[in-house]
């Protein structure tokens with residue numbers, strides 16, 4: 001997720017877990033997604049064969065077993081939000097591929113009142129228990145078939161406590177507007193879904209706000225519709241996105257858009273920042289040209305920037321963290337106004353997450369070092385360029401190796417610990433120092449090329465090290481991942 005600003009102060013420092021029994025598995029989850037959608041003509045409908053069972057109420061995460069569900073993959077979410085009244089009014093339509101015969105299925109939803117659920121236009125019964133919303137179709141959903149589940153709901157979103165950080169997660173209402181900070185388990189506070197990074201999907205999010213306000217979301221703005229007294233902003237994220245990375249921000253903002261053509265991509269990137277109207281000129285002057293330079297520096301190492309757009313949102317809050325929401329990283333506006341190497345380091349960190357965490361997502365929350373260790377390697381690398389000093393050496397010099405435990409086997413409150421960030425970053429730097437820049441950068445590009453758009457585990461990474469590097473490198477990375485005491489960085 002996040003880069004906690006306090007943690008970053010030491011050296012900015014963002015998974016292998018159990019495979020679910022009836023949910024999608026890490027690498028294969030998206031392999032079987034057909035190119036058709038629920039609306040398209042299918043030539044032959046699947047027929048019912050085999051057992052009919054209820055979809056599991058968990059996707060099998062070892063740290064957060066309540067997250068996600070089994071028996072289906074969500075391919076696409078369409079979320080319509082009307083934020084003009086005292087309560088949020090919403091309709092979420094999920095295009096769902098059944099992976100087994102389903103007598104019922106669960107989606108995750110926290111709080112909110114459900115008004116109606118339809119499956120392919122037919123009313124469905126439903127019941128609720130905690131964050132589990134169980135939907136019961138009138139007839140069996142056949143394995144390998146596509147269905148549209150439309151859920152109409154409303155209410156005031158109820159944030160949930162972060163298990164690892166002293167803050168609330170989810171849809172957050174403030175006097176100035178609203179924003180979303182969901183990692184790891186807050187997405188279900190504002191839309192129903194299969195809330196786990198193992199089940200990524202494309203999104204279209206429409207946000208209707210009072211006239212004069214902005215409603216921003218992930219991806220590209222495809223239309224802005226003026227209604228009577230309100231405006232509807234329609235955002236399309238057509239690359240797969242984990243639920244926890246979906247975000248919306250509403251307030252008195254401006255959207256500042258430019259287009260850049262980097263050398264690593266064939267098509268331009270739309271850079272669009274969302275800043276409070278009163279601070280936009282000041283903050284955009286501070287960050288002018290910064291992200292273009294970072295993307296140019298990262299692309300030769302990580303592979304092409306993975307999305308059509310990127311940008312920052314600065315909210316008028318003292319957040320104490322920054323968060324890599326997909327294509328729209330979240331910051332407090334005062335942080336962005338601060339022209340310091342430290343803030344630049346955090347910005348490099350959240351940008352790097354677009355490759356590591358967002359494009360390649362963790363297969364379980366126990367694989368979080370694949371997000372945070374990689375983004376921390378990137379922010380230390382970038383900062384080293386800026387200050388002309390080896391930040392890996394410096395970081396290794398101030399850490400107590402005995403205090404930083406293994407990268408996996410985490411408890412819920414250890415999700416964003418220093419080991420995940422800094423030991424994770426130094427594990428990668430150890431590979432770089434023993435195998436050399438060319439081999440290490442090739443490995444990172446192979447990682448994003450092979451697992452981009454999907455989810456991957458720590459085992460997947462170790463396996464890739466074995467494919468691209470010599471056997472000593474496998475032993476080295478396994479030691480960095482698993483040993484009780486952190487190894488020493490080679491060359492220190």
Ligand SMILES: [Zn+2]
Pocket residue numbers: 001002003013014349353371372375
């Ligand atoms: Zn991070």
